[in-house]
Amino acid sequence: MKTRAAHKRQKGSVSIIVAVSLIALLGIIGLAVDSGFGYMIKARLDAATDGAVIAAGEAVTRGNNQTQQTANAQQAATAFFAANYPTGFLGSSVTAGTPSIVFNAGTVTIGMTAQASVPVTFMQTLGFRVLNVSASSQAIRKTLDLAFVIDTTGSLNTSGVPAAVRSNAVAFLNNFDVTNDRVALMHFAFGTVVDVPFNGNTRGFDRATMTADINNYAFSGNTNSAEAIWNARNQLNTVITQPSSLRVIVFFSDGAPNSFSSFFPTNQSACNNNKAGTIASGDATNGFLSGLDSIGAQSQQFASPCYKSGQRASSDASTLVTALPKWYNAHNFNEQIFPIWPVTAPRAVPNGNVTYVNVNRVSRNLLEAMAAQARIDGTYVFTLGYGLTLAQPAGPDNEIGEEVLKCMANTPDSLPRCYNPAQPVGVYCYAATPNDLKPCFSQLASQILRISK
Incomplete structure (x- = not known):
């Protein structure tokens, strides 16, 4: 009888271990899957901000004064970012900052930041609800x-x-x-x-x-x-x-x-x-x-x-x-x-x-x-x-x-x-x-x- 009781206790222990292991395994799988989405969003976000500051660098030449040039550069950067980071990409929501345009002794420095948030699926088992990623890019236009x-x-x-x-x-x-x-x-x-x-x-x-x-x-x-x-x-x-x-x-x-x-001699x-x-x-x-x-x-x-x-x-x-x-x-x-x-x-x-x-x-x-x-x-x-x-x-x-x-x-x-x-x-x-x-x-x-x- 003692043997049967011990066997039941062992079976119960194994079930608990398996359950805990499954939770950990799901967390690991979730981390891999959701992190993969995060990397994809991060790569797209980086590319969009990189392209935006380059587009701004070309547009900053247009205008008769720095106010016009700043407006043209910011407009170009915003348009390029929107075209290269589609709304709702992989279920994310994105916030792009206003591009910064700094004129200094003939050099123009252009900067832009953006953040994206995406709901997670598997990682919810570990208590996470949202994955946040960010990107920042800078371009310096030479004199x-x-x-x-x-x-x-x-x-x-x-x-x-x-x-x-x-x-x-x-x-x-x-x-x-x-x-x-x-x-x-x-x-x-x-x-x-x-x-x-x-x-x-x-x-x-x-x-x-x-x-x-x-x-x-x-x-x-x-x-x-x-x-x-x-x-x-x-x-x-x-x-x-x-x-x-x-x-x-x-x-x-x-x-x-x-x-x-x-x-010429003549x-x-x-x-x-x-x-x-x-x-x-x-x-x-x-x-x-x-x-x-x-x-x-x-x-x-x-x-x-x-x-x-x-x-x-x-x-x-x-x-x-x-x-x-x-x-x-x-x-x-x-x-x-x-x-x-x-x-x-x-x-x-x-x-x-x-x-x-x-x-x-x-x-x-x-x-x-x-x-x-x-x-x-x-x-x-x-x-x-x-x-x-x-x-x-x-x-x-x-x-x-x-x-x-x-x-x-x-x-x-x-x-x-x-x-x-x-x-x-x-x-x-x-x-x-x-x-x-x-x-x-x-x-x-x-x-x-x-x-x-």
Whole structure:
């Protein structure tokens, strides 16, 4: 009888142990299941707040003052968060905080927090009713110095193109912060005109004046790209003495360079070393050499003593210029940074003879050398090429024009002699038609904003 009673007591003990174990097991299973839901909600919450502050970083550039910019950034962040964290996701309820926008010495810091609560199922056995998760994200938009260079040569003066260039260049500027970003605007043909320079170290830029300047652009003259890049570097390196954390040159052109500037020795003694000018080779093989033109104007021929009024159009520059200088010295007669001749690479210029081949090769060599120096300075170079001629062989060496633009930008698909992964790697976009300009300008703006975060 005692044995039976003991057996009953053992059976009762086992039942209690099993019951307790089941409760513990259910708690463990509940913890695993409900925690899994919590991790899924946490991941979605993190992604939504991360994306929201990035969207705010792009939207903060819109507006004419910090009040408008703050409102635009907060609106963009809220809309992005709502789109990426659906109402009732996995049964949760969410509360998103108002995004914080802090302006400080040109840098914009954007922050956002959010909390989500989800009812638990299995974990109720352990006394829990709700699982709470939270997320916080922050984005810091770097300060930006941007030199915007626009080709206004005569080859762009075809039906519909000037209007497309003007409208899309204006739209491009709308991507940047008028109170914190610094932008300089210039256009070029035979020479370069700096329409709106940097205002020293003062932050912000005058978008209204730039818009008016762009809308007044005329299109004429040859392609002196090197002079444009020289002015862009000069604005970034000289006008600004306290550079931003991100520096960019955006260079738009429809052709490979065929002109360059310097102090040229001439057979007119009164003209020698008087002022620098531009000599142009044209695009046709063995083309006509024209010049000299002003380096500070889109298209303005020299007057006496170099030429009499109206004479340049019918005169070959090789009858005036006696030799090419050994160094590019358009802004400083004694400057010796960029050699003109003799050079062997990337295009051989063995002597200073004033020939179509030499002038054309020098034009291309200088452009690539100046762009490379900009990258050595730590500046990103972004290029936008327009038109079918860029994809066709031209010049004395039958080069493809867009290869020069790729070399300038240091893109991975540029010529092997050009690509240097140790330098800032830029972007090249090709627009075959006027309709392609909008997505290209948008791509460049997006890439700049991406690397500014």
